[in-house]
Amino acid sequence: MLIIPAIDIKDGNVVRFTQGRLNKKIYSRSPPPNCMGTFWLLAISLTISKFLGAPLIASSQKVPIQFGGGVRKIETVRKLLDYGISRVIIGTKAIEDKFFLKRAFREFKQKVIVSVDVNNSQLLIRGWRVSSRDTDISAFARALKEIGFKQLIYTDISKDGTLKGPNIRGVKKLLKESEE
Template identity: 25%
Template sequence: MIAIPAIDLREGACVQLVGGSYDAERVRVNDPLEALAMWRAHGFRAFHVVDLDAALGRGFNTDAIRRLTLAGQGLTFNVGGGVRDTARVEALLGEGASRVVVGTRAIEDAAWLTEVANRHPGRIVVAADVRGREVVTRGWTAGSARDVADVLAALDPLPLGGLLVTAVHKEGQLGGVDLPLMREVAARSRHRLFASGGVTTREDLRALAEAGAHGAVIGMALYTGRLDASAIAREFME
């Protein structure tokens, strides 16, 4: 399993939010390139970039994303946040994203997801953001009334690059991961699982690896120093 630092973008800066709430920003690095350089120096080679403003319809951090991918040539970037049309998918791929993460429209528009996944096989990651068992959309502000198991079944036939499953109820709270959820996803789906939400300790990461996760996205625990970044990068390289 690979450990993947999160670089969440808001108003051009790299931030960490508690529970995804804009009113609960805990960490801010004004220049996202500083965050990239910091994690790269520790040995990380894969990154998860999210445009929080785009996810909530508050604008785009296009310049920051472009700067990150240009500065990190040779690294792996999964990039998402408010990606709701094919043109945006192709623009991000053209600007250096290794894979593009699609959430809201992917959950709400199966025909569009099928079309874009077949057009770019292996390069589309679907974000299934889960609160309890319900998949939520629109920057975690709207419920879909769909159980995660139903969503997984619908996604299974597609040529995806993976699933990003975020336990929203665990996000940013340094309280541990939702291991039963991640075990269920890994067991039900043939796609690679990128697990997110609540990673706090090395034991969390080891448990996710044992559960079958391909990667684990880490945010608050790295930015607040709860995890030894260099040790984590060494242990979870692949």
């Protein structure tokens, strides 16, 4: 299993979200140190000026970077890849706009990855603020496979930032149901 460390970035600072709530503590005011011993780093931007830190993060790391948070346009995907980001994360837009999702995959293939955020089996979008009741997570995962995606980022919000480990049961359930 490939474990990918994740960091949250707000206003250029490394911060921590716990179950969707921002911890006011700033852990670092500079780009994250090189993540020795890891193969990938996942960086999520939580700021309006979200993409400004991407070039700095990409240039400071010796490992590939997955970067996301509010990516809503094909031009943004292209710009982030040009900055040196290895893989761009799309979430809400992938769920709400199937045309965008298919176009992103057609143009960038495995350089884009879809992320789903779940709380109590409910899919949440728009920064965990809105429930996407119309979207069945397993059916969505199957649709991603049909398009050609090979990976999916799954975040269980009830576990996020708690340092208690991932929701293995939820991941296994999604894997099983997405195979059906």
